[in-house]
Amino acid sequence: MDLTAATWTDVRDLETDLAVVPVGSTEQHGPHAPLGTDVLTAEAVADAGIERTDREVVRAPAIPVGIAAEHRQFPGTMWVSEDTFRDYVGEAVESLAHHGFDRVVIVNGHGGNVDALRVVGGRLTRAGDAYVVPFTWFEAVSEHSADMGHGGPLETALLRHCEPELVREDRIEEARADAADGWGDWTSHVNLAYDSAEFSENGVVGDPADGDAQRGETLLELAADSLARLLETVAERDVSRPDHR
Template sequence: MDCYNLTKMTWKEVEESLKTVTFAIIPIGAHEQHGPHMAESCDAVLAEKMAEKLGQKMYPHAWVTPTVNMGVSPHHMNFPGTISLQPDTLISILRDMIESLSHHGIKKILLLNSHGGNQSTLNVASMTLTKELNVDIYYAKTTASAKQTIGEYIKSPLFGHSCEREVSEALYLAPELVRLNQLEKGDIQELGRWKQLRPGKAIQGFYFYEEMTQNGCIGDATQASFELGQQIVEEALENLSKDLYSVLKINKDVYR
């Protein structure tokens, strides 16, 4: 066994793993439209795959929990099939999961998120549940730390949803998510209030995704590749594991 994934273990195996495990990774995704060329389970599947790979990097110190496969996605609701949670619903799910993990002795948690729409909710969850449950809760985006590869190879001025980055990650981690014969560039709307409300602007606010892109994606998925996905994912995993060993004060040479 090279990863303590709770979904694949018996309780006896879990009990044995507690001799070395010090924290848990909770993968968090979403169920929402991803344009004409990606399955709506994309974020949940990529979160799960990344969590398992990170669990391998952190073995034998980490549990990987079941995936929270829905998230905060109201901005995608006008595309058929999207299922969205309220922010307080997601926090309630995480509260129950973390309380259960704490009962088993796990007091440090990483929320590994693959959906940008969850980030503000996870910020609140980290702050409130850390105090409420007396545990240490951290959160991270799955591949946001792959800054070198993304900066070098992603050329679209606007990207981040069913784009060359995300499709590449899927081609490496879960190619079944991608419809290769239907890849499209984002159909970006030149006019609209979304330009004034985007993250990073002085004033931010809610807008529906179709106000920005008519086909539900941004960036240029036609430029995606397995090789780019591999480079992004592996750089992110290296950075995440390095930072986790440092933040959690784990000696990575022990048990290896």
């Protein structure tokens, strides 16, 4: 059930404790892809994963602003501090748990959120407020994960499949021309760069031309199947904590 479209009485009558919260970012994705790429892809995977399970699942509204100061040189990018992000996501999940939806999978579309979401999940789970597991879609697409860049082949492919009208196809060559091959500027196993503008002229990492709509369909199937398996596991998992003191 999508909370955005539901009434409170609809929600009152549900018999499930399982919820999904999409989380993304509003940030540059090169000249060809929208600022909302990470939100759009997280929502697409969340919805497709829910469709692949027979369980009743509450789908919360997406959280659209994340930890993205590394893209601050590009207009339109928004971000919050790590502390604010962790608190906001945590309190949003706590509000779901208040109504009995205390098994929660956070579906994430932004790499900068990964570490913070793991902290949120651990904190809420250990406190006993809810059992919370973060899931990042581009880590769950088999061998394709190795091609994850930024505004590169994976994100462009998924957008071409799910939201083709938002991809500026006439700017793909521009995106390719000034893209970086990899994330960062490395010496002695150390990334010397903190911001994407230090190593990518237009914010793109990877070749968006390698991401066509057919690949996007494959990515969505892989990510959604993986999410569906996770939802089943979270729903069935014994989340009690033995005390050995």
